[in-house]
Amino acid sequence: MTGSPDLAAVAALIGDRTRAKILLALLDGGPLAASSLAERAKVSAPLASAHLRKLTAGGLLAVQPLGRQRFYRLSGQAVADAIEALLLVAPRVPARSFREASENAALRRGRMCHDHIGGRTGVTLTRGLLDGRFLEHRGPVLHVTPRGARAFGRLEIDVAELARRRRPLTRSCVDWSEQSHHLGGSLGATLASEFLRRGWLHTSEASRVVSVSERGREVLAENFRLHACGKG
Missing domain, CATH: 1.10.10.10 (Winged helix-like DNA-binding domain superfamily/Winged helix DNA-binding domain)
Structure with a gap:
């Protein structure tokens, strides 16, 4: 039993x-x-x-x-x-040193959440994709719009192929530091891996901290009209 x-x-x-x-x-x-x-x-x-x-x-x-x-x-x-x-x-536990406080602030700005981007960077990216109608909410579920599929295709991300996988294409993942949501699922993971592979996203060897490179910000602005993602 x-x-x-x-x-x-x-x-x-x-x-x-x-x-x-x-x-x-x-x-x-x-x-x-x-x-x-x-x-x-x-x-x-x-x-x-x-x-x-x-x-x-x-x-x-x-x-x-x-x-x-x-x-x-x-x-x-x-x-x-x-x-x-x-x-x-x-x-929340108070930081015990300046180094720990700096690390905590960096994690809140941007971090890997398992295999996708979280923190302020991840939330800003997701909000921008929604505001630009690259993604849309249908009830609690995030869907990729035709406009979004074309934009992701320009980055060589095949949304149709991702949708055929067992893992959900998109997932609205709760972000603990921003008290909001960021993009997970196979699309969120593929975005992160592609940005890492191309050097548009930088990682820290000693922690989960990530930051968007200058070229990464240019790519987001060119393809998704996102100008604030990864700043501050």
């Missing part, structure tokens, strides 16, 4: 501060090596390994051995969604 979901078990896994840091580090889609996760969580390698075993056994992480190292990532979009949802209701 199928029982009811054990929410307490998942809460106990996420509720540990070290494990929470590991999960947050993997919100950019990963994967990351155990050594990198230990560094980001600011714990020893043996302690990080113990936490990683618990998170993997609990179904929150997936592991991929590669040579002598083991790389970890979130086990799926549902885990990323759950973490983002919890961030909406989590209390």
Whole structure:
């Protein structure tokens, strides 16, 4: 017989501060090596390994051995969604240093939310696509308009091909820092990956922070009439 979901078990896994840091580090889609996760969580390698075993056994992480190292990532979009949802209701902790405050501000400006763009940059992009009628709301669902399909096509993003995939084409993802929504789904992920591949979006090696390059802003202005995305 199928029982009811054990929410307490998942809460106990996420509720540990070290494990929470590991999960947050993997919100950019990963994967990351155990050594990198230990560094980001600011714990020893043996302690990080113990936490990683618990998170993997609990179904929150997936592991991929590669040579002598083991790389970890979130086990799926549902885990990323759950973490983002919890961030909406989590209390804000004052920054303990100027460096931490600067990092927090950078994350709010722009970050990878699993495999798509979040933060102010992601929200501004999504609002601009809606205002320009490249996307439209039909009830709670985002749809790509014919105008949008043509614009994405100019960036060599085939909306029709993405729509045939099992993953939803678009998804309105709740943004914890902006208290709004940004574009997820296969379209949001493809936009992010294409911008990264072409150097229009820059990432930080040590965190989830992303920023739109000068050329990226030009591309957004030329194709979507977005002039404020990625600024400030």
